[in-house]
Amino acid sequence: MGIDRREFIRIAGLSTLLGLGGTGAFELLAPGRVEAEIIPALGSLKAKRWVMVINQKELDDNTAQQCAAACHRVHNVPDFLNPPDAKLKLNPAVAHRYQVKWLWTEHFHNAFPGDAPAHMAEKVEHMNFLVLCNHCQNPPCVRVCPTKATFQRDDGIVMMDMHRCIGCRFCMAGCPYGSRSFNWRDPRPYVKENYPGYPTREIGVVEKCTFCAERLAQGLQPACVETSRGAIVFGDLEDEKSEVREYLRKYFTIRRKAHLGTNPQVYYIV
Amino acid sequence: MLEKALVGTKRYYGLLAILAGLFALGFLFYLKQLNFGLGITGLSRDVSWGFYVAQFTYLVGVAASAVMVVLPYYLHNYKAFGRVTILGEFLAVAAVTMCITFITVDLGRPDRILNVLKYPTPGSVLFWDMIVLNGYLLLNIVIGWNVLECERHSVAPPKWIKVLSYVSIPWAVSIHTVTAFLYAGLPGRGYWLTAIMAPRFLSSAFAAGPSLLILLCLLVRKYSKFDPGKEQIQTLAKIVTYATLINVFFFMCEVFTVFYSQLPDHMAHFQYLFVGLDGKTQLVPFMWFALVGMTIAGLFLVNPKLRKNETTLAALCGLVIITTYIDKGLGLISGGFVPNPLEQVTEYWPTVPEAIITLGVWAMGFLILTVLYKIAVSIKEEVKS
Numbered sequence: 001m002g003i004d005r006r007e008f009i010r011i012a013g014l015s016t017l018l019g020l021g022g023t024g025a026f027e028l029l030a031p032g033r034v035e036a037e038i039i040p041a042l043g044s045l046k047a048k049r050w051v052m053v054i055n056q057k058e059l060d061d062n063t064a065q066q067c068a069a070a071c072h073r074v075h076n077v078p079d080f081l082n083p084p085d086a087k088l089k090l091n092p093a094v095a096h097r098y099q100v101k102w103l104w105t106e107h108f109h110n111a112f113p114g115d116a117p118a119h120m121a122e123k124v125e126h127m128n129f130l131v132l133c134n135h136c137q138n139p140p141c142v143r144v145c146p147t148k149a150t151f152q153r154d155d156g157i158v159m160m161d162m163h164r165c166i167g168c169r170f171c172m173a174g175c176p177y178g179s180r181s182f183n184w185r186d187p188r189p190y191v192k193e194n195y196p197g198y199p200t201r202e203i204g205v206v207e208k209c210t211f212c213a214e215r216l217a218q219g220l221q222p223a224c225v226e227t228s229r230g231a232i233v234f235g236d237l238e239d240e241k242s243e244v245r246e247y248l249r250k251y252f253t254i255r256r257k258a259h260l261g262t263n264p265q266v267y268y269i270v
Numbered sequence: 271m272l273e274k275a276l277v278g279t280k281r282y283y284g285l286l287a288i289l290a291g292l293f294a295l296g297f298l299f300y301l302k303q304l305n306f307g308l309g310i311t312g313l314s315r316d317v318s319w320g321f322y323v324a325q326f327t328y329l330v331g332v333a334a335s336a337v338m339v340v341l342p343y344y345l346h347n348y349k350a351f352g353r354v355t356i357l358g359e360f361l362a363v364a365a366v367t368m369c370i371t372f373i374t375v376d377l378g379r380p381d382r383i384l385n386v387l388k389y390p391t392p393g394s395v396l397f398w399d400m401i402v403l404n405g406y407l408l409l410n411i412v413i414g415w416n417v418l419e420c421e422r423h424s425v426a427p428p429k430w431i432k433v434l435s436y437v438s439i440p441w442a443v444s445i446h447t448v449t450a451f452l453y454a455g456l457p458g459r460g461y462w463l464t465a466i467m468a469p470r471f472l473s474s475a476f477a478a479g480p481s482l483l484i485l486l487c488l489l490v491r492k493y494s495k496f497d498p499g500k501e502q503i504q505t506l507a508k509i510v511t512y513a514t515l516i517n518v519f520f521f522m523c524e525v526f527t528v529f530y531s532q533l534p535d536h537m538a539h540f541q542y543l544f545v546g547l548d549g550k551t552q553l554v555p556f557m558w559f560a561l562v563g564m565t566i567a568g569l570f571l572v573n574p575k576l577r578k579n580e581t582t583l584a585a586l587c588g589l590v591i592i593t594t595y596i597d598k599g600l601g602l603i604s605g606g607f608v609p610n611p612l613e614q615v616t617e618y619w620p621t622v623p624e625a626i627i628t629l630g631v632w633a634m635g636f637l638i639l640t641v642l643y644k645i646a647v648s649i650k651e652e653v654k655s
Contacts, residue, residue, distance in 0.1 A: 096616070097314035110612040114534055131612075140457055146396035147385040166385050167308075167378015170396055172318040176458020178611040182318060182378065184309035203307035204378025257611075260457040 043219040047236035049137075049156040050211055051265040052225075053247045054130055059231035064105050064128045067224040067232070071103040071132075071209070074223045076200045078190030088189055100181040102209040103132045103224055112256060124270055130224070130232070133158060133179040133209040134256060134264030141171035141180065150206070156237075156265060157211045167204040176260050180208045237265070271419060274648035275641045281493070282644060289637040296630010299623045300375060308378055311624040316616035317607040321624050322376035324599035325631070326369050328478070330449045331471060331598065333365035333406065335479020337442035338509050344435050353650075354502050356421075357490070358483060359414035360642035362442075366407040368635035375627060395451045402445045409438045414642075422649045446471045453606065461539035461606040464527070470520045471598075476513035477564075478594040480506045481587035488584055490643065496650040507577050507587075514568035514590055521561070521597075538613065543605045548615040550608075553600060560596035563589050 040046070072079070080095040090098070105128035109116040116125075135158045141150050142158060149165035152158050172180045183203050191200055198214060201207060211234075212222035220226070225234045235242035244267075247253075253267035303310050313320045339358035342348035374380050391397050413434050420427040450468035457463065484506050487498040528536045541547050543557045567589040576582045604618050620628070 097312075098309060099315050101315070106612060110614060113611075113613040144394055144396070144456070146391050146394040146400070147382075147389045148391050149385070164382070164385055164389070165379065166382045168373075168376070168396060169318045169378070170394070170452070172315075173453075173459065173606075174456050176456075176611050178316070181315055183307065184313065185307040203309075206378075257458065262457065 038213055038217045040217040041219070045216040045219055045221070047155050048238035049236060049265070050135065050216075051156070051235065051237040051244050051267065052135075052211070052222075053233045053244050053253065053267045053269065055231050055233070055247070055251075055269040056124075056127055056129060057269060059128075059130065059228065061105075061128045063227070063229055063231060064130050067130060067227045068103045068105065070223045070227040073192070074195050074212075074215075075102060075198050076187075076191045076195050077102055078187035079192060080190050083190050084192045085189070098184045100183070100187065100207065102181070102207070103130060105129060106131050112254070115254075127270075129268065131177070131179070131256070132224075132266065133175075133211075134177055134262065134266045135209075135211055137263035137265060138261060140174040140176065140262060144170045144174040146170065153213075157213055158208075159210055159213060160207055162199075162201055162205045162207060165205040167206065169206060171206055176257055176262065177264075180206050182206050271415070271422065271645050271649065274645045278644060282640075285640055286637065289633045289640065292633035293630050293637060296627045296633065299626045300630065302623060303375075303627060304380075308376075310621060312619050312621045314616055314618065316610040316614065317604060317618035319376070319603050319607070320618050321599075321620040321628055322372045324603045325628055326372040326376070327449060327471075327602065328595055328598050329365045329369045329372070329635075330403070330446055331475030331594075332479045332482060333362040333369065334442045334446040334472070334475045335483070336362035336410065337439055338476055338480050338506070339483070340435060340442070341439050342505070344432070345439065348505075350499060350501050350505065354483070354487065354498050354506075356414055356418055356646045357486060357498065357643065359410045359417075360646055361479070361483060361486065361639065362410045363407060363414065363642060364635045364639035366403055366410070366445075367638055368631055369403055370407070371631045371634065372628075375631060395448060395455065399445075399448050399452060402441065402448050406438070406441050406445050409434055409441060413438060414646075418646060418649050421653060424653070443472065446475050453602075458611045459606050460533070460536035461602075463536070464524060466520055466524055470517065470524070473513050473517035473520055474594045474598055477510055477517050477568075477590050478598075480509045480513070481590040484510065484587045485584060485591075486643070488580065490647055494647045494651065495654070496647045503580070503583070504578065507571065507583055510587060510590060511568065511571035511577065514564060514571065517594070518561075518565050518568055535613075538609050539605050542608045542615065543601055547609060550615045550617050552617050552619065553604060556596050557601055560593040560601065564593040564597065567593065 071077070077100050078098075080090055080098045080100075081092070083089055108120070108124055108127060108129060111129040111131050135156055137156065139150075139152060139158050142148075142152050145151070146168060147164050147166055149161045150158065150171050151161070167182070169182055172182060183201050183205055186203050188200050194200065212220070212224075215222060222232075222234055225232045233243045233247055235244035237244060239245065247269070248267065251269045253269055255264045255267055258264060299310075311320060311322075336358035339351045339355050343351040343355050374383060377383060386397060386400055413431055416431050417427050420431075447468045450471040453459070453462035454464060454467035484503055487503055487506075491497045525540065528540055538547060542550070543553055544561075545551075546554050567586045570576050570582075571586050576586065608617065609615050
């Protein structure tokens with residue numbers, strides 16, 4: 001006999017090890033390729049660094065809610081608090097635990113904890129601030145992800161590859177803005193109307209705002225910007241003539257927890 | 271040597287059957303979790319890690335504490351510990367196996383776990399944790415098994431085993447340091463963002479692990495012909511004493527920095543744990559019990575009378591195990607997530623399925639521990655006769 005059992009197991013074991021190492025080597029040789037890559041179409045919007053300026057002065061509460069609703073609609077975000085089918089109604093505490101939020105509103109002292117003075121302008125105190133992923137230039141979520149399922153694109157967008165995510169939720173612990181959500185259960189029955197332009201999710205993966213990368217690739221502005229009646233502007237920070245730069249020149253802006261060094265790319269005019 | 275695990279008393283088989291039953295029950299609930307998602311746990315958008323990650327963190331400490339018997343023996347030639355190193359190493363094997371299982375159970379997509387190898391990401395602490403934990407498991411299996419085999423045949427262990435034993439010493443420190451770094455490097459979590467996290471992890475590990483080892487030694491003595499030794503237990507007791515006191519001291523250092531600096535986002539977590547926040551006080555009694563209990567245990571253990579009496583020693587070791595478990599299990603993870611980054615309070619409590627799955631993993635670990643200890647003790651008995 002050519003090889004005995006012991007030898008066979010040794011060879012089989014070694015080739016398995018090499019096989020695993022081999023895939024790793026491919027990833028090292030061609031980094032940045034992901035399973036769910038977005039291929040930009042002709043006429044897609046491009047930038048060196050996408051940023052968002054939210055003009056809270058121009059954003060009334062109604063519009064803010066419409067922005068959040070538009071975002072959640074075009075991304076098939078489930079609504080556990082108000083399910084489409086009354087039979088699916090959950091106990092409110094459970095629905096709160098399962099919540100998935102990409103874009104939502106918060107009061108100043110929650111959106112900017114520690115920054116609220118005891119006496120502040122009444123208007124600002126009750127203002128509904130739109131909060132979302134800040135697409136940090138120095139994102140802790142990307143730093144902690146063990147599989148590069150969340151990564152930063154060249155144009156600054158912090159992206160999610162939901163096909164690669166192992167659901168360890170390290171990114172949720174890492175995000176200092178609470179901008180990430182996890183699919184604690186099958187979200188599909190809780191999606192109001194299936195929007196064909198974006199995939200629904202499976203259980204066990206993390207998701208968040210992507211600055212509407214899939215819409216930019218089609219030459220469209222992010223859904224919230226489109227719905228905001230001019231209260232949100234979106235553009236290239238590196239382009240001096242862009243509208244966002246114009247706004248940043250003209251108005252004093254604040255950012256959430258900028259002292260953490262994350263360099264958030266969502267600016268607020270208050 | 272495996273044959274030693276197959277023959278035993280009725281009591282041995284009974285214990286194995288109970289542990290296997292609990293494991294099977296946990297596994298059934300795990301199947302349910304796989305089907306429904308992690309929504310069957312008490313976890314939420316705000317508290318996204320809980321019971322599973324807590325057990326993992328605690329058990330990394332138990333595993334790391336094997337170094338407390340290995341180090342004196344190999345580096346200081348403290349011969350007495352030669353009798354118990356195997357117990358420490360096999361405890362580490364069982365503990366690390368539980369750690370890896372808890373991490374797997376906590377994943378939303380366990381089917382993709384190999385992505386960590388497929389897309390190696392050295393920037394992520396989790397990547398390194400995977401390496402050090404698996405490495406430590408391998409080290410302890412190889413060292414423990416070979417040393418035991420040599421003891422059985424009354425020959426000195428080969429030189430390479432000694433080299434591996436030296437390697438395992440800093441490696442043990444590394445597993446708990448890297449685990450602490452999972453938490454201590456996150457900019458938005460005030461409770462964890464502290465340089466003393468890794469030292470605190472090590473001190474509580476060196477308190478809890480040897481405490482468990484003492485209890486296991488007492489059990490081994492009671493139920494087998496192998497006596498781990500009075501001196502060995504007393505030396506371990508001294509390690510427990512000072513590790514517990516150092517752990518309390520480190521905690522006080524943390525309290526000073528947080529409350530003298532008055533940084534709100536660091537204080538909020540301590541307030542939640544020790545007095546409650548926004549009227550939410552679920553963990554307050556547990557945390558006070560842990561802090562007071564740990565301090566009392568440490569102080570009582572200083573008293574030689576209480577330490578030398580094996581009954582009081584066992585009780586105090588039990589107290590150390592429970593209090594460090596509350597501190598590191600319940601408090602550390604929940605405390606870090608409450609309040610959330612928007613300063614809102616969502617409390618967390620494990621659900622029944624979550625607790626049963628947890629129990630199943632512990633049963634699996636103790637099943638492994640029982641089998642390994644059975645082998646070790648049988649060999650020791652064989653050598654003695």
